[in-house]
Amino acid sequence: MFGIKFRHNLLKSGILNGKTDIHSHLLPGVDDGSPDMEHSLELLDFMQELGFAEVWLTPHVMSGLHNTADKLQGRFQELKAQYRGALKLHLGSEYMMDADFEERLNTDPLRLGKDHLLVETSYMSGPADLDNILLRIWNKGIRPLIAHPERYMYMEDDELWSFHERGYEFQLNLMSLSGYYGGRPKLLAEQLLDEDFYDYVGTDLHHIDRYEDFIRDLKLTRRQLDKLEELLANNANI
Numbered sequence: 001m002f003g004i005k006f007r008h009n010l011l012k013s014g015i016l017n018g019k020t021d022i023h024s025h026l027l028p029g030v031d032d033g034s035p036d037m038e039h040s041l042e043l044l045d046f047m048q049e050l051g052f053a054e055v056w057l058t059p060h061v062m063s064g065l066h067n068t069a070d071k072l073q074g075r076f077q078e079l080k081a082q083y084r085g086a087l088k089l090h091l092g093s094e095y096m097m098d099a100d101f102e103e104r105l106n107t108d109p110l111r112l113g114k115d116h117l118l119v120e121t122s123y124m125s126g127p128a129d130l131d132n133i134l135l136r137i138w139n140k141g142i143r144p145l146i147a148h149p150e151r152y153m154y155m156e157d158d159e160l161w162s163f164h165e166r167g168y169e170f171q172l173n174l175m176s177l178s179g180y181y182g183g184r185p186k187l188l189a190e191q192l193l194d195e196d197f198y199d200y201v202g203t204d205l206h207h208i209d210r211y212e213d214f215i216r217d218l219k220l221t222r223r224q225l226d227k228l229e230e231l232l233a234n235n236a237n238i
Contacts, residue, residue: 007219008219009219010225014051016050019235020052020053020236022056022058023094023203024047024057024205025057026040031067032206033060039207046208053087054089059072059093059094060093061104076091097130116145119147144168145170146171148171150185151173151176153184173185173201173203174203175214176189200231200234
């Protein structure tokens with residue numbers, strides 16, 4: 001009984017209040033997130049209800065989606081013209097490091113803040129030259145921020161350690177801690193959080209279905225909440 005760690009409800013803890021989310025898919029009709037303007041406005045209201053004050057919209061950019069910076073900027077302006085809430089909105093993107101990534105890297109990609117680029121790989125397998133891709137991003141004066149490393153089934157501990165030691169930054173998906181993505185991502189997220197691997201945290205919100213129940217029920221240890229507060233502080237300064 002005395003070995004059981006007491007857990008606190010995330011939302012009741014208040015640590016999200018006034019904070020910034022750096023990873024979401026709320027831009028309407030551009031990826032597998034919000035399908036239309038109505039849903040985007042509903043999702044933004046939900047984010048405000050959770051306590052956030054600022055939200056980065058980071059639509060997927062990958063082969064087959066045809067999401068150019070101009071297209072996304074235009075849709076972002078349409079959303080801002082419709083939105084009447086209190087959230088401060090920013091536009092970035094989440095870039096898949098696929099066959100077309102090099103071309104996008106050379107065309108002034110949409111960054112997070114001044115010098116970060118949110119990047120991801122397939123969950124099942126990474127590009128053969130992942131090391132070189134990350135290095136080329138770095139050599140352009142851009143800091144690669146690797147989204148949700150806990151979800152990459154192919155990535156072994158030694159590769160995570162190697163990236164961490166070289167100074168590449170990691171972004172935790174908040175709902176990984178709830179089991180939303182399954183048992184392995186949950187366990188790995190807890191481990192990486194405990195060992196201070198993460199630099200930032202994001203919701204990666206695509207829709208309210210299932211997500212709302214998971215986040216309202218999410219309970220964490222005091223140590224986990226303290227570490228999340230540190231990541232949220234980093235979010236504000238990205």
